[in-house]
Amino acid sequence: MIYVNGVRFPSDSSSVEGLDMVNALLEHPHLVSASQSFRAVPERKFSVSEESGSQGSAEPTCVYVFQREYAIADPALVEIVGTDEATTCVGIVVRNCKNGMTSIAHMDSPDVVDIGLSQMLSLVPDHDDAILDVLFYILVSLKSFDFSFDGLNLLIKICTAMQVHLVGAFDDSATQVWSNQPLLAFELKDGNDDTRSKQHSEMEGYSFQLCIKIVEKLAESKVNFQIQNFQVLKNNTRWDSEGNANPIFHGLAVETSCGSVVPASFDRSTRCPDEIIRRIRLGASFKDPGCTGRSMDVVHIAMMMRHYSDTEILVVASTSPSAEGPDFVHNHKRIWQYLIQHPDWRETFRSKLPRVFERIASGNWVMTSDR
Template sequence: MIYVNGVHFLSDSSSLEGYDMVIALLEHPYLVSASRSLCAIPERKFSVSEESGSESSVQTKCVYVFQREYAIVDPALVEVVGTDEATTCVGIVIRNRKSGMTSIAHLDSPSVVDIGLSQMLSLVSDYDDNDDAILDVHLVGAFEDSAPQGNYDPGSDPYSEIEGYSLPLCIKIVQLLAEHKVTFQIQNFQVLKHNTRWDSEGNAYPIFHGLLVETSSGSAVPASFDRSTRCPDEIIRRIRLGASFEDPRWTGRLLEAYETQTDRFVITPFSWSMRQVRIASLMRHRSDKEILLTTSTSPSAEGPDFVDTQKRVWEYLIQHPDWREVFTAKLPRVFNRTANNNWVMSMEI
């Protein structure tokens, strides 16, 4: 069930389809006001250097998720959650008002929304004891990647007629939230036209690529992260995304690496194919423009480090073609948080 400003969103419009619900949410006065307020907040540039004056300083306890990942955090152990690099993707945070348990995911396709939402809710809402739980929801990302100057023309069937990636993803998310028995209070709906800016030539770009939410208060701000805070095990987790498309075990599922109870990251062994290595060998010689056009759903809207990140992933694959060299004895890669809230790889499981 979707609620906005304490009122059941579909109380007088239960016949709305997914597309119409998205449009109605975009036009809801409360969410329009929330979008304006969010746009007035300067984007928080989250980095180790800014978080700490020196290497010995204690940094913010943060959990970051990459594309198609999710994590559930305990507010007693983690201060903030975040994600960025979203263009046609959606960063979504679901927080239990009573317990403060917070779930974050980076959704990149309608195909992962069904199972993905169940994964996100597994420790946030206990169906046996918390049927009356109120879950606050923040969504940021998914700009207007196909609609000319923000004017939709959905046709008779939104799923078959709508071009682009952003709108079908938003439709799927909203439909599932509306159908669920849990109470979802949407606090921020910073997607599509609320998250789109236009240049003088009519090209669309995202206003924000990410968000950060405080687990204690539930407050959300637009955010971007640098390489020092997209951790731990950045490259391996990025490679895992590509490998997941070739592994049927991950079909329709979000990827997990963070352990809620232990506050550590555990990347279980996975393999990458020689096909991925061959692609890496070919792609690293292509121009930046070719890389963007080949690997991005929104080539003109990616961040400045997108191409460099792709090249670092490919270089790693070329230097480590055998996954068994990375997962010694086929054991997980375990990362524990230090006293200063950095991450260190552990030999213990």
């Protein structure tokens, strides 16, 4: 269930389509005000200095998530969680305001929303949530009968333990002419009109379909979600002098101790551990049981792609070529170079074991799977 400023959303208990809910959230006065406040916050830039790990270094403990990844952070162990590089993707944060457990994900497709939210919530709730839910419903009932007292709205917000922030997914509906990739065939979960669903997919681009799916799943859930920030679509879009749409923000960071969420960007030093392998994983054939050892197709593609012009790489590799960050092309070239130099995946995943890392006292990451 969704709540905004302590009030059930949508207020009508009858079924409401995801598209209508998204449009209503974009226009909700409380979320419009929150979006304006978010835009007024300077973007925080994260970088690990060369002195990191040395005595006297005060670098915050940070966990970064790439596209199609999630992390759950205990505030006792992690100070900052964040993600960036989002254009048509959504950076979503779910935080339990009672115990501070914070989950963050970088979702890139409606196809990953179901399992993504399930995984995000796996460790965030605590055992007192049932008691808290009873108190929450009592407070909401009092409010519905116009019974009021100082602090009622505050108590409702506190009892809505799961606070949600969404940042990213700019309005790409007018930018599809850039890409030669076909739109993914997304259908609205509860839509009865297939034609209408396809029209939405064609008209609204990638971002709208992803936001619709996320909002639908939040609304369907039995968990109480208090949406704090809806910095997506038109709320996260700026237009240049030529009428091109671009994201206002590509990323966010969360201070786990207090739940503060700010616009953020991360350089390569903070996108760790195992940056290149994690980037490669996104496009890997991990669902193909016939992919064993050296894959010449992958190597041939990498060798071909590295000779493409920057514009060609953007068109082939991005859902929003005109909106990507300055290092998008360079990062893809680094991926292809690694694949050419290491064509056999068994060289990277020795004994077919996952690459496991842990943070040591200095704050650096070390791989433990080879031990």
